[in-house]
Every structure is written in C-alpha cells, then in structure tokens.
Amino acid sequence: MKIAVLGAGAVGLTVAAKLSRVAEVHAVARRRHADAIRERGFLLTGIWGEGTYRFSCSDDLPSAWQEADYYIITSKSTDTEAICRQFADAIKGREVVSLQNGIGNEEIIGRFTDRMIGGMIITGFEWRGDASVHVSVEAAPMKLGRYPSGTDEAVESLAALIRKAGIKAEATDSIRADIWSKTLYNCALNPLGAVMNVPYGALTDPHAWTIVTEIVKEAYRVVDAEGVSLPWKTPEAYLEYLRTRQLPATAAHHSSMLQDLSLGRRTEIDFMNGAIVTFARKHGIDAPYNSCIAELIRFRERL
Structure with a gap:
C-alpha cells in the first residue's frame, strides 16, 4: 500500500x-x-x-x-x-x-x-x-x-x-455529521482557549462556560438549518457530553489556534466559527457570539 x-x-x-x-x-x-x-x-x-x-x-x-x-x-x-x-x-x-x-x-x-x-x-x-x-x-x-x-x-x-x-x-x-460534530467541539473551545491563553480544562469556569454555551446554541441553530443530524439532539445534550466526556479527555490540551497565534500564523477561524457565521447569514440566523469570537481571533492575527 x-x-x-x-x-x-x-x-x-x-x-x-x-x-x-x-x-x-x-x-x-x-x-x-x-x-x-x-x-x-x-x-x-x-x-x-x-x-x-x-x-x-x-x-x-x-x-x-x-x-x-x-x-x-x-x-x-x-x-x-x-x-x-x-x-x-x-x-x-x-x-x-x-x-x-x-x-x-x-x-x-x-x-x-x-x-x-x-x-x-x-x-x-x-x-x-x-x-x-x-x-x-x-x-x-x-x-x-x-x-x-x-x-x-x-x-x-x-x-x-x-x-x-x-x-x-x-x-x-455519516462522516459529514462527524465532521460537523468535531467542528462544534472546535468552535466551543479552540478560539476561546486561544484568546484567554488557557488549556481547555480552564473553560469550565462559569464565566467561560457561559460563552461556550452560547457559541454551541448558535451553532445548533445552523446545524438544524443545514439538515445535519448530530448524535446529540439538543445543544444542552451536547454541552453535557462536552463537559463530562470530551473536556476531561482533553483538559490539558492547548488550542491549536493559540499555537498558531504564538507563531504569527494565520488561524483556521474562517473554517470554524467564521463558517458558522457564514452559514448563519445564509439562513437568516443571528450568531453574535460566534461572530464576536471570530473577530477577536482575526484581531489577534493582525498583532
């Protein structure tokens, strides 16, 4: 082979x-x-x-x-x-x-x-x-x-x-659904971990988790509009899985965006939260949290 x-x-x-x-x-x-x-x-x-x-x-x-x-x-x-x-x-x-x-x-x-x-x-x-x-x-x-x-x-x-x-x-x-599932995970943690310069485990703090929650809720509205069927039927079900299963397994990990920003490289924000915003606009959905975190990363890219 x-x-x-x-x-x-x-x-x-x-x-x-x-x-x-x-x-x-x-x-x-x-x-x-x-x-x-x-x-x-x-x-x-x-x-x-x-x-x-x-x-x-x-x-x-x-x-x-x-x-x-x-x-x-x-x-x-x-x-x-x-x-x-x-x-x-x-x-x-x-x-x-x-x-x-x-x-x-x-x-x-x-x-x-x-x-x-x-x-x-x-x-x-x-x-x-x-x-x-x-x-x-x-x-x-x-x-x-x-x-x-x-x-x-x-x-x-x-x-x-x-x-x-x-x-x-x-x-x-069902690989399309699997890719969207991973993107949901990345949107929730990757840019916020980069902006705050913390490992993923720190994002369970109540103040950070509030932002994670809203990012996920907006993404779910886009997922529903796109007709993608995820394993978790509601954003609340996914957030529980993220908090109890995915975050403990990756608590020590530092965001790939953080690594990119520290090296002065362009990030993948336009394929993550930026993509959520693009799809949201297509369907007439508001996505202010995803838009905000995407703009913050774009700002950091210019420093």
Whole structure:
C-alpha cells in the first residue's frame, strides 16, 4: 500500500510515522522537518507511544509518488486549495482523504477528485521541535467515511490499515455529521482557549462556560438549518457530553489556534466559527457570539 501525506504538519507527520510501520509512506512537509527526518528520524512521544520513525519525506512530491493508493491531506484548512492545485495531477481521480479541521475542506477537494473520503480526528498534537511531536490527548477514535455519506471497500481498507498502525479508527457512513460534530467541539473551545491563553480544562469556569454555551446554541441553530443530524439532539445534550466526556479527555490540551497565534500564523477561524457565521447569514440566523469570537481571533492575527 502506498500512502502520500500532503501538507504534513504535526498531525500529518505523526500519522505518516505510524503508518510507515505497515505501509509505504511519503510525507510532503516543510523542508526543515524533512531534513530532520532524514538526519535523525521523526521523534514521537505521548499517548500514541514513544519512538523514532524513519520514512520518506521531502518538501515536494517525487515522481514515484504520482500514483499512490491514498493521498491524505492534513494541511491547515487555509492551505487546502493551494495544496490541491499544487498536486492536482496526482490526486485527480484518486482516493483523497481530508484529515483536517473545520467545514468546507471536502467541498474544495471535491473539485479536484471524485473519490473524496472525509476524516475526523480529535487528538492533541504538540510540536516539541523540528520533526518532533508529542501526542497529548485523544477524545475519540479517528472516523473515516465516503463524503458526504456512506462507506465502501476503500474506506474500510484504510480504516483497517490505520488500526493496524496502532491508531484507533472507525469507518462510518455519516462522516459529514462527524465532521460537523468535531467542528462544534472546535468552535466551543479552540478560539476561546486561544484568546484567554488557557488549556481547555480552564473553560469550565462559569464565566467561560457561559460563552461556550452560547457559541454551541448558535451553532445548533445552523446545524438544524443545514439538515445535519448530530448524535446529540439538543445543544444542552451536547454541552453535557462536552463537559463530562470530551473536556476531561482533553483538559490539558492547548488550542491549536493559540499555537498558531504564538507563531504569527494565520488561524483556521474562517473554517470554524467564521463558517458558522457564514452559514448563519445564509439562513437568516443571528450568531453574535460566534461572530464576536471570530473577530477577536482575526484581531489577534493582525498583532
């Protein structure tokens, strides 16, 4: 099995490293990471195990990888279109997996291939240096499904291979709902954790939780308008699940937006709370809390 990981940052390099033990893997990453992997290997610590992994990695896609079995895109959502354009010839008509944050990536990728597999992962990946990642938390198994719904042999085979690599993974026939579920989690915690510079566990404070609650209620009105069926029928049911299940599992995690802001990088806010606001306007729904937190992040991006 040949798997190419495109736009490989902390998530992509970690997934590539684990898969390299059970498949032939190439990752396209920043040159400094590729150089570090070539010189001393990829260093992994945390709950996914500890070790040094060596696999093919460069800042471009070699000609030998123009016909991989799967292409997994793990870039920031802001880079999805650029990644697709850069590797358009390779991914055309191929199995392409989005393992990214936010709403809208699958629709972008779908313009470049008709073999779209959606992915959802709620796991904390933190840089510890070039080509060195610590996996801190895991709230649920990875989900994979034919986008927008259904499953098939290609999806099932990839999920099985990922499990063989030591990563919890499941095939699902409702991946669109799973992606919206993860986006709900990200909208509730990611930007607020970034603005307040606290780990997720601190957001159970009553003052912070009031903001989380309103963000989720607005998002649910959008979800209902979009006809997406989530596992939790009401915002109150999801908030209870978030408070009792997801937050304890990720309490020590620091927001990916916080990491982006600290490095002076553009965040994925337009694919999270910003996307909620866009859909809300489409349906004539008010979303002031999501709009406010999105504007605060955009302000921080300009500092």
